[in-house]
Amino acid sequence: MNNNSKIKNCFITGGTRGIGKTLVERFANDNYRVFFTYANSTVKATALEQQIQEQGLIAKGFQVDSRKPEMLSQLIHSIITEFGPIDLLINNAGICEDVLDVRTLNMSDFDRNVDINLKAVFVTVQAAIMEMPDRGRIINIGSNLGDIARNGTMVLYSMTKSALQGYTRAMAHALGKRRITVNLIQPGPIKTDMNPDDNEKADYLRSFMALPEYGKTEDIASLAAYLASDAGNYITGSIITIDGGMNA
Template sequence: MSESKKKVALVTGGSRGIGAGIAKRLARDGASVAITYTRGADAAASVVKEIESNGGKAFAIQADATDADAVIAAVEKTVATFGRLDVLVNNAGTAIPKTFEDTTLEEIDLVININIRGVLIATKAALKHMNDGGRIINIGSCVGERMMTPGLAAYSATKGAVKMFTQGLSRELGARAITVNNIQPGPIDTDLNPAAGDWAQPQLAMTSLRRYGHVDEVAALVAFVASADAAYITGANLTVDGGTNA
């Protein structure tokens, strides 16, 4: 991705897990990277330090995905710091595994506000600055397309919304050669969904490969979609799930 050397990327929720992996991969490919985080300043600083130690450019911004003003300010700071914005990765998200009947209204609001409202806000703010030929990459979920896991009804609904937002927005931005794609991970080994966790066995049983995925495997697909090689891919829902939805 030599063309990434002049690109600027913003990765929401980039302090840990999949987001951190994406930020590091884009930086390794040559992009200047801004990341947002809600809590865990030390983790965010660690991601920035690793990128900088490898010769890259990065900085972290505290911005809760539920706070519209903070999200918009993060986009503005990215542009003010790096001078442009070429790639937005809407990665910030959350899940609260429990039966829908037992889910509180506050929990429903939180999942909706982070997983879909936050995506809409960040995207709207980014489009004011994004160059033609830019990339909007949403991190959805394989359960947004095919739901087989009890306890994730509200979460899957928000990821299904991300899927349809991706398809709809791609229709609007084609004239600017801005692509909009949705990466749909399956079970990925992170601190929020560890391969040795309580929810691991039923997820493993649904994969064809009989293993959890790695953060780097999601980041590799994001890097491809961000590249010039993927210029003719838009409105796509690209699943990296070890065959969960096969």
């Protein structure tokens, strides 16, 4: 891999599909050395690496279990040791589980959602900020369901995404003197292979939206790129919802 010191380092969790894949592609094209994690999709991760490297750009995937914080922190430390500090951290990995009857929820469900949607964010931030340069960037990816729970089927998901709001705001203050910005992007319905715009819930979701159409993964990546750029220097502690007006 290219060790050119002029290339900034970007670390993205959950980078092989949907929003995460587009984030990897966008920041590689923006001349970042991109490191991304994935849980199981080794074939997709390898294909993404090759796709980007064939363009003369830099990306490397790492298989990590987000429920094992020591794996995440060790990975970040090893990247910092070999390639230097992480300039941009994007916490994108997460799980979203429908539960038709909340009476079936148990502590294992609670722990799984908290571990992946919250604890992993805490761990990556703690590891990255030890060496993150002044004016670094942290972007957390949440959900518009952190603001408004449209139904009772995603109790734990909404809980964890709401918690990200408080964490993001507090960390913005904690890191402000170092001019490190911390922001939260809250996507609404975004068209992906796992969330097509013709699924059984699509018309129901569109009924709440001012713009009755699903967003694109590029919409999220473009906003993240703006926050990571010099144009985003003065934006921190912000919760930016991008959902076609669903929560308006």
